[in-house]
Amino acid sequence: GAVVSQHPSRVICKSGTSVKIECRSLDFQATTMFWYRQFPKQSLMLMATSNEGSKATYEQGVEKDKFLINHASLTLSTLTVTSAHPEDSSFYICSARTSGGNTGELFFGEGSRLTVL
């Protein structure tokens, strides 16, 4: 069964609003979670590394003020897309290791498809 769960799976919002996506580790604690973004017909690109109890590490070119990440507990990381615009429409997917840390196999959530009107 799934070890990483995301919610919501689909969300449609109006331009200018903010959207929060949750990523939960099931039955294990994750000090580190990863957020990826995938545009249609393309590969997955890492956006940021979410660290429990500290600031997220963003990849080059990813706006930290636009994509707010909060890893407030060992089982939950959230990604908030602030003041969303149509170009933010994408598939967002999180991942974590059942080992909890920075080594070992990665498992992915079901993904969240964001459509900004």
Place this chain on the structure above:
Amino acid sequence: GIQVEQSPPDLILQEGANSTLRCNFSDSVNNLQWFHQNPWGQLINLFYIPSGTKQNGRLSATTVATERYSLLYISSSQTTDSGVYFCAVERWETSGSRLTFGEGTQLTVNP
């Protein structure tokens, strides 16, 4: 960063056929994973295989770390095997690690 190349980019098979997907990477890695992305977007873990050979039913994978490539074998393909297959690699470093994906192989299995 590490470069990951997958081939072929597209593959069309008749049901029952066998196929081999390839993943080349540009540097030594600690982690290599194969995924199947289903039509709903979910990434299904197929293999965690930084080296060696593994088999799971009709699927098997081999990674030759010293030559920096991995192969995914699909035997007796079924229509449900259709989708995108991704190879992803990672180096574990004290400064942090990141899983880098290839561009994927789009597999279509026709009945």
